[in-house]
Amino acid sequence: MNGRSAVRLERLREAIRRHGALPLADAATLCDVSEMTVRRDIAASNGAIVSFGGHLVMADNPQFAVAYNLDAQRDRYAKAKQRLCEAVVSMIEEGDTVFVDCGTTLMPFCALLPREMNVTIVTYALNVANAFSQRDMPNMRLVVLGGLYYAASDSFGGQDVTTAIRRLGINKALISAAGVHAEKGASCFHFHEVAPKQAAIEHAERRILVADESKLDVMRAAFFAELSDFDTLLTSGDPGRTWRDRMPAEVGAKIDVV
Incomplete structure (x- = not known):
């Protein structure tokens, strides 16, 4: 050198x-x-x-994990994810068009949404699309955004995905994160997820960040939003309550803990 x-x-x-x-x-x-x-x-x-x-x-920064294993994440904090998704369901109204992010945090939501609800689900996540496609929901419309498939996150990415999001009228965007940091904002493992997340945040009427307590005070490599970009931050457990209580007032007011 x-x-x-x-x-x-x-x-x-x-x-x-x-x-x-x-x-x-x-x-x-x-x-x-x-x-x-x-x-x-x-x-x-x-x-x-x-x-x-x-x-x-x-390479030696433990906050930046370059590998994400979907199967390994599925059972982590499963009870917390269930509670979070129960809270999310209570926010969904008849006639909503709902953007559902990729990952495992929002998977319980797919099973909890009432069968008869009139709702449109928009997703770029194959696991979310598969879960909804197997449900008997006669009044649901499912919009799956395609593009280049990324097996690591079981999702699609690329310009086609973000262009489609911008063309849709989304009432509520359900956004997951691998890291939620007070100063550094919301982040994820994969850079291909950034553009779809940002497009949904930009165009939705209401932006809801959903993250269990293991994601708090963590920063991952791919930043995608400031905490101020969200209308509601949903988290869980005693760590979530402690985290909320030490947040600035303008952020703390947005945080719900289940």
Whole structure:
């Protein structure tokens, strides 16, 4: 590694430590070199800095888990997710068009929605679509947004998904997160989830963040929203109550704990 590369790497380390993650294009601008040169630099960093999804992160930061196993997440905090989804169901009204995010947090919601309810479900998550397709709900319409399939999150991504979301009239957006941090906002594991989440948040009448207590005070690599972007934050348990009580008043007023 030459001296200029070492200087650039130190500059990148400082930027990543300040921001948590750094887009590759921003890294190139910061160092006044091409993206290819940045890739060569991090390849020579002995694994200290890693790149995925077009972003740079520190490999030794435990808050940035680059792997997400859908099966492993399914049973984590299952009772809390059940309670959260029961609370979510109480917010859904006849005639609503509801955006349902990917992941496992909102899966109980698929089974809890009343059979006779007149509702339109919009999702880019294959597991959510499968769950609703197997229900006998005569007054439900199911809109599945297709695109490039990502097995890691059992969901679709790409421009087609976000374009479709922007064209729909969504009453309520149910958004899940892998990390909910007081200062750093809501984040997830996968960068391909960011655009659909942001499109739903931008265009929905009401934005509801749903996250069990294990997601609090955690920051993942893919930031997608400030906490102020949501109308309601649903979380769970005693950790949720403690977290709510130490939030600024404007955020704490939005938090419901079940």
